[in-house]
Amino acid sequence: MSDITKLSLVDTVNNIKNKSISCEEVTSAYIKRINKSKKLNCYIESDFEQAINKAKSLDNKSDKNKKLFGAPIAVKDLFCTKNLQTTASSKILKGFKPQYESTVTSKLWDQDAILLGKLNCDEFAMGSSNETSFYGNVINPYRNKNDLVPGGSSGGCSSAVAANLTVSTVGTDTGGSIRQPASFTGIVGLKPTYGRCSRWGIVAFASSLDQAGPMTKNVKDASLMLEVISGYDQKDSTSSKKNSENFLNNLSKNIKGTKIGIPKEYVVEGMSKEIQKLWDKGIEICKSLGCEIINVSLPHTKYALPTYYIIAPAEASSNLARYDGVRYGFRSKGNDLIEMYENTRGEGFGREVKRRILIGTYVLSSGYYDAYYLKAQKVRSMIKKDFDDVYKEVDAILTPTAPSSAFAIGEKTSDPISMYLNDVFTVPTNLAGLPGISIPAGYDQNNLPLGLQVIGRHFDEQKILDISYALEDEIKFKASIEDWWINE
Amino acid sequence: MNNKFNYYLKGKKGEYEVVIGLEVHAQILSEAKLFSPSATKFGQEPNSQVSLVDAAMPGMLPVINKFCVEQAIKTGLGLNAKINNFSIFDRKNYFYADLPQGYQISQYKNPIVGEGKVILDMPYGTKEIGIERLHLEQDAGKSLHDQDPNNSFVDLNRSGIALMEIVSKPDLSSPEEVSVYIKKLRSIMRYLNTCDGNMEEGSLRADVNVSVRKKGSKDFGTRCEIKNMNSIKFIQQAIDFEAYRQIELIEDGKAVNQETRLFDNKKQETRSMRSKEDAHDYRYFPDPDLLPLKLDSDFIENIKKKLPELPDQKKQRLINEFKLSSYEAGVIISDKETSAYYENVAKNSDYKLASNWLTVELFAVLNKQNKNISDSPVSSINLAKLINLIKNNTISGKIAKTVFEEMVKTDGDPEKIVIDRGLKQQSDPKELEKIISKILENNGDKVKQYKSGKEKLFGFFVGQAMKETEGKGNPNLINDILKKMLK
Numbered sequence: 001m002s003d004i005t006k007l008s009l010v011d012t013v014n015n016i017k018n019k020s021i022s023c024e025e026v027t028s029a030y031i032k033r034i035n036k037s038k039k040l041n042c043y044i045e046s047d048f049e050q051a052i053n054k055a056k057s058l059d060n061k062s063d064k065n066k067k068l069f070g071a072p073i074a075v076k077d078l079f080c081t082k083n084l085q086t087t088a089s090s091k092i093l094k095g096f097k098p099q100y101e102s103t104v105t106s107k108l109w110d111q112d113a114i115l116l117g118k119l120n121c122d123e124f125a126m127g128s129s130n131e132t133s134f135y136g137n138v139i140n141p142y143r144n145k146n147d148l149v150p151g152g153s154s155g156g157c158s159s160a161v162a163a164n165l166t167v168s169t170v171g172t173d174t175g176g177s178i179r180q181p182a183s184f185t186g187i188v189g190l191k192p193t194y195g196r197c198s199r200w201g202i203v204a205f206a207s208s209l210d211q212a213g214p215m216t217k218n219v220k221d222a223s224l225m226l227e228v229i230s231g232y233d234q235k236d237s238t239s240s241k242k243n244s245e246n247f248l249n250n251l252s253k254n255i256k257g258t259k260i261g262i263p264k265e266y267v268v269e270g271m272s273k274e275i276q277k278l279w280d281k282g283i284e285i286c287k288s289l290g291c292e293i294i295n296v297s298l299p300h301t302k303y304a305l306p307t308y309y310i311i312a313p314a315e316a317s318s319n320l321a322r323y324d325g326v327r328y329g330f331r332s333k334g335n336d337l338i339e340m341y342e343n344t345r346g347e348g349f350g351r352e353v354k355r356r357i358l359i360g361t362y363v364l365s366s367g368y369y370d371a372y373y374l375k376a377q378k379v380r381s382m383i384k385k386d387f388d389d390v391y392k393e394v395d396a397i398l399t400p401t402a403p404s405s406a407f408a409i410g411e412k413t414s415d416p417i418s419m420y421l422n423d424v425f426t427v428p429t430n431l432a433g434l435p436g437i438s439i440p441a442g443y444d445q446n447n448l449p450l451g452l453q454v455i456g457r458h459f460d461e462q463k464i465l466d467i468s469y470a471l472e473d474e475i476k477f478k479a480s481i482e483d484w485w486i487n488e
Numbered sequence: 489m490n491n492k493f494n495y496y497l498k499g500k501k502g503e504y505e506v507v508i509g510l511e512v513h514a515q516i517l518s519e520a521k522l523f524s525p526s527a528t529k530f531g532q533e534p535n536s537q538v539s540l541v542d543a544a545m546p547g548m549l550p551v552i553n554k555f556c557v558e559q560a561i562k563t564g565l566g567l568n569a570k571i572n573n574f575s576i577f578d579r580k581n582y583f584y585a586d587l588p589q590g591y592q593i594s595q596y597k598n599p600i601v602g603e604g605k606v607i608l609d610m611p612y613g614t615k616e617i618g619i620e621r622l623h624l625e626q627d628a629g630k631s632l633h634d635q636d637p638n639n640s641f642v643d644l645n646r647s648g649i650a651l652m653e654i655v656s657k658p659d660l661s662s663p664e665e666v667s668v669y670i671k672k673l674r675s676i677m678r679y680l681n682t683c684d685g686n687m688e689e690g691s692l693r694a695d696v697n698v699s700v701r702k703k704g705s706k707d708f709g710t711r712c713e714i715k716n717m718n719s720i721k722f723i724q725q726a727i728d729f730e731a732y733r734q735i736e737l738i739e740d741g742k743a744v745n746q747e748t749r750l751f752d753n754k755k756q757e758t759r760s761m762r763s764k765e766d767a768h769d770y771r772y773f774p775d776p777d778l779l780p781l782k783l784d785s786d787f788i789e790n791i792k793k794k795l796p797e798l799p800d801q802k803k804q805r806l807i808n809e810f811k812l813s814s815y816e817a818g819v820i821i822s823d824k825e826t827s828a829y830y831e832n833v834a835k836n837s838d839y840k841l842a843s844n845w846l847t848v849e850l851f852a853v854l855n856k857q858n859k860n861i862s863d864s865p866v867s868s869i870n871l872a873k874l875i876n877l878i879k880n881n882t883i884s885g886k887i888a889k890t891v892f893e894e895m896v897k898t899d900g901d902p903e904k905i906v907i908d909r910g911l912k913q914q915s916d917p918k919e920l921e922k923i924i925s926k927i928l929e930n931n932g933d934k935v936k937q938y939k940s941g942k943e944k945l946f947g948f949f950v951g952q953a954m955k956e957t958e959g960k961g962n963p964n965l966i967n968d969i970l971k972k973m974l975k
Contacts, residue, residue: 080547093546100540102547201547207776236549237778315776318579321590322544326642337585337640364581364771373773 004029005164009071009221010248012167016070023070026167027055027114030072034116034165039485042160044077044135045085046117054114061112067228068113074166076157077118078125079105079212080201084115088203089133090123092348093329102201103236104170104212104229111228116166120156123350124320125177125205128422130155131413132352140185140406141481142448148406151181157215158185162481168216168225172202174209175308176402176426179438182215183401183451186440186479188468189215190222191426193459194433195240198233204319206312207238209430219439219469223247226461242459250462253470256290260467261394265301266425268403274444275400282398282441282452285474286467294394298386303379304428309420310363310376311431316353317360323348355416384432391457396464399425401438401451425453435461439468440477447480495662496703497728499735503703506731507711508666508696509658512673513651514683515627515691516559522626522650523550523593530689534632534643542648544588549777552577556650557781559682560600560624561791563652566676566798567619569604571788577624577778581771586629586642594653596772599623600781606656606676607800608668609818617669618657627651652683658697658708663724670694670720671822675799678824693718698730700738709734710744714751714758726751730758802827810839819847825861829868836872838879845871849889853896866895874902882906883913884963915962917969920953923961924969927952938974946970 004026007015015021031048051072058070080086080098087093101109109115122132129149130138138155140148141163150159154171158181161169171178173191182189190213197212204210214225224247231244262283267276283293325331325344332347334340349357363372390397402422412419429436435458438451452471456464496503521528524541541548564571578596579589601622608615629647633640654673660666674685674692685692699711712730717723729751734744748767749758774780797805799821806817806827820830820843833842850866857865874891877883883891883906894905906912914920927949928935938945953966 080545086546088546096546098545098547100545199547200549203546204777235551237551238776314773318581318591318771318773321581321583322546322588324583324585324590326585327543327588328545341583361771364773366769366771369771369773 005033005167007167008217009068009168010224013067013069013071017064023055023058023114024052026070027051027072027116030116030165030167036486036488037163037165039487040139040141040159040163040165041136042119042138042156042163042165043074043117044087044089044120044133044156046074047084047115048117051114051116058112058114066110066112067224068108068111070112070114071167072114072116073108073169074116074119074160075105075108075169076121076154076171078121078172078203078205079170080203081105081115081118084118086118086203087134088124089121089135090323090349090353091134091330092323092345093203096329098201100201103198103233104202106201107229107231108170119154119160119166119169121171122153122155122177123353124203124316125153125172125174125210126316126352126356127152128176128180128419129407129409129412130181131409132350134350137409139409139485141485142185142406143482143484147409148448149184149409151184151402151406153177154181154189154215158182158187158189161185161187161215161217162479163485168214168221170212170225170229171215172205172210172212173426173430174205174211174312175430176423178213178215179426179436179451179453180402180422182438183440183449184406186449186451186477187215187217188219188222188437188439188472189213190226190437190461190465191429191435192226192230192461193240193435194430195238196230196242196435196459196461198231198236198239200233200235206315207319208315209308209312211430219465219472220248220251222437222468223251223465226465240459245462247462247465251469252466253473255286255467255470258286258291258396258463258467259294259394260286260291261294261296261390261397263296263298263301263390263397263399265298266399268424271400271403272444275403275450278442278450278452279398279400282471285471286398289470289474296390296394296397298383298390298428300379300383300386301428304383304431305420305424307376307379307383308423308427308431309359310372311380313356313360314364314373315360317357317364320349320353320357352416380431383428387428387432387434395457395460396467397455398467399453399455401425401453405444405446405448405450429455434458435464437464437468439472439475440479441471441475442477443480449477495664497700497731497735499739501739504700504731504735505661505703505705506727507658507699507701507708508660508727509711510654510656510660510666510669510697511695512654512656512670513693513695514563514654514673514677514685516556516650516652517681517683518553518556518559518650520553520555521648522553522556522624524648526648528649530691532645534641534645536645538644538647542588542644544590550593550775552778552781553650556624557600557783558791559650560622560652561783561788562680562795563654563677563682564601564604564622565792565795566680566682567601567604567606567622567654569619569622570602571783572598572600572602573783573785573788574598575600575623575781577775577781578772579775580625582768584628584631585640586631586644586647588629588644588647592626592628593775593778594625595623598780606669606672608665608672609814610665610668615665617659617665620655620657622652622654625651625653658699663727666696666727667720667724670723672799675822675824679796679798687718687720690718694723696723696727698727698734699744700731700734709738710746712744712746712758713748715748715761717751719753722751722753725753725756726758729756733758806830810834810843812839812843816843816847823861829861829864832868833872833875836869837875841875841878842872845875845892849892865897865899866892867899870895870899870902877902877906881913881915881962883911884960886963887911887913887959911960913962914957914960915965917965920957920961920965920969921973923956924949924953924966924973927956928973935974946974949974
């Protein structure tokens with residue numbers, strides 16, 4: 001079979017289970033393609049020998065019932081993987097090999113998935129273009145004249161799924177880091193409800209916002225991945241006691257009678273007509289499927305970005321204090337402890353990470369705490385309340401995922417604010433802890449993919465998966481990627 | 489407040505009061521750390537009790553240890569304090585090599601325990617010391633600077649161990665009160681089994697806030713904080729030094745700077761560590777990895793029901809039940825093991841004699857041998873037997889002391905010692921009469937002198953009788969017989 005890597009996760013696993021292909025064939029096909037795709041810079045660490053060995057041993061296993069049997073999967077480098085270097089794409093964690101496996105990734109391997117390697121991302125997941133990685137840019141497989149960003153921070157993930165370098169993956173989403181890159185690369189990305197998946201073993205960016213989630217070729221794959229990685233973990237005090245659900249089996253295209261909210265505040269200045277057109281198309285499809293469309297208001301939406309850019313850096317400034325050169329990772333020299341700290345952190349962190357540590361340190365400082373952090377927390381609770389109020393009327397909310405399609409590398413790096421604006425539609429759901437999914441919905445005039453976002457109630461992932469599944473079926477999005485980067 | 493005694497310090501220009509507040513850090517007695525399952529034993533191989541969480545590996549998350557929460561609640565109840573149903577864990581951010589996370593998880597604005605009080609028994613009466621709060625926090629690791637000429641080492645065994653920080657109001661007014669206060673806290677926590685109070689091992693440490701003011705003034709002076717003290721003696725010395733240092737500054741017309749100081753016990757002085765201007769900005773904020781701690785009232789009630797008898801309650805009971813004086817009861821209850829020892833002796837013998845023998849004779853021995861009551865050379869059962877021998881006139885109090893000396897050496901059974909060494913009291917009146925009449929016969933001249941008014945000679949006859957009986961004669965009987973025969 002020549003198109004092994006084009007198969008979806010569900011089809012791949014089914015094909016292995018019904019013995020039309022072997023685990024080893026699948027894994028080898030991916031490894032071959034990965035080796036020819038270095039130009040995209042998706043992989044920053046791999047262990048192909050281990051992957052082949054595991055594939056062989058699975059082929060000899062009589063019990064092939066596990067949900068991800070034989071699926072070769074690479075994960076974002078934010079997940080700690082036992083004995084495999086984990087850096088969060090930062091120099092400061094260079095050489096760090098965890099002696100433990102994150103809860104989310106161990107759930108993948110428990111279901112007989114095969115670890116291929118680690119995927120590039122923005123340094124400590126701070127970025128919207130994957131340009132802040134110590135390991136350099138990831139290239140979006142959709143090519144325009146210039147090299148395009150794959151979105152971020154899970155840019156290695158989005159690019160790898162779109163380019164068929166992993167059958168699906170898990171990313172993390174703090175302010176849109178799964179959904180925006182999914183939108184930029186024409187794939188599906190789901191940020192679950194905060195607390196749905198354990199954060200244990202994931203390099204922390206902003207603890208009250210971080211959430212792991214699937215990035216896949218289609219909605220069915222996302223449903224399967226979510227049911228594998230979700231569930232209570234006693235090692236994470238903020239994880240929900242809710243059990244995982246059979247999202248895949250329960251998936252239904254029948255969304256007749258579903259009430260879908262269209263928030264007027266998501267029409268933002270400077271948003272292209274194409275995005276509005278795409279959104280309108282989504283609304284029309286929903287109507288045609290028997291949904292009730294209701295115009296709603298989320299009045300505090302405009303405060304979401306500034307609120308996010310106070311809370312996330314504040315938490316990050318504290319979460320990243322542990323990277324001090326004392327116990328693991330990169331250490332620079334110094335004549336005393338303070339100098340060693342300064343040199344280690346000065347050389348070990350990139351510009352964007354330093355910028356956010358500075359912002360976070362500032363907003364928590366005595367004298368500024370009330371005006372920034374405390375105020376931001378209050379606004380956050382108002383943003384949550386906006387959603388609570390709207391969910392009295394509607395079952396889900398439909399919006400664009402991002403205000404633009406993928407942009408060129410270097411286009412926004414000199415203007416951090418315009419970069420931050422990319423998260424304008426995704427950040428509110430993180431602040432409110434809600435689930436949100438991005439599905440590919442069409443192309444812009446440059447033939448670049450655009451995504452639509454469906455936001456649900458707390459722990460109502462099934463509903464947004466159903467809506468996405470129905471939309472996907474109507475939209476019939478086709479990836480138009482030519483393998484231009486393949487180096488034979 | 490019942491403050492009959494005042495401690496005044498003399499300056500050149502007048503008298504001053506000293507105002508002291510304490511922040512006591514008490515290590516919680518618990519098998520596991522506050523947010524990780526690592527062991528907490530003292531004196532283990534460096535870095536042998538460190539989990540991934542304690543070492544702050546990437547992606548590790550804290551999970552609250554329920555037992556430590558119970559211990560804090562128990563202690564709060566022991567301090568007659570309000571237990572807060574809602575409290576929050578905050579991060580206190582600062583960099584140090586032995587602080588792996590780069591922050592300490594503590595409680596800032598919403599502690600688990602609110603205001604309470606502790607009663608001190610002072611020689612001049614009781615004094616109430618207000619408790620401001622008690623909060624939970626993690627301990628840091630330890631930096632070792634003396635292991636290598638070029639490097640410092642870090643031991644993370646202590647990293648993450650649960651501490652209770654108990655903050656007093658500035659109600660203490662002398663080094664003596666501070667000593668009694670710390671001992672009282674320790675005693676309460678030992679009764680509750682929430683902290684072993686071992687200052688040498690660092691399970692009890694204190695930051696001491698000291699300021700001075702003119703005698704009678706109601707305003708507070710500027711305070712200095714003396715950090716990380718782990719000996720009551722040194723705390724007392726440091727307070728005196730610091731108070732006089734501040735008085736001198738004030739009298740010289742200089743300002744006392746609010747600052748953190750360290751006590752050098754060799755030089756007997758405090759030295760500036762950092763001033764208010766250089767104080768850390770800890771950037772406290774609620775730890776997003778932990779949910780607020782919500783306690784339902786039943787949970788607290790259940791702990792309350794299981795609370796053991798506390799020192800103040802025990803004292804009142806000893807006064808009521810055993811008719812001890814307030815002072816005696818106070819001495820006995822100050823230590824949990826001592827009071828248990830006392831109750832064992834008292835229940836099996838005589839409670840008044842038990843108090844005397846324990847607090848005078850046994851305490852002297854323990855002091856001399858530098859031992860705790862738990863290592864007492866004389867068991868409570870044997871001491872009770874000894875007291876019973878006195879009570880039933882088998883031996884005199886004086887002989888009892890000889891027996892006691894023997895017991896200290898061997899922890900022997902006093903009944904056996906009395907028999908083996910023939911120390912049984914001679915209480916047969918006929919025998920004693922015989923001996924005494926012989927003494928009187930042999931000392932006719934002295935009898936004459938006595939009868940002619942030299943009554944002091946009575947003691948001489950008693951002495952002779954004791955000598956004849958080798959000290960075993962029943963002194964009361966000898967007295968009676970002598971009085972009768974010398975009439």
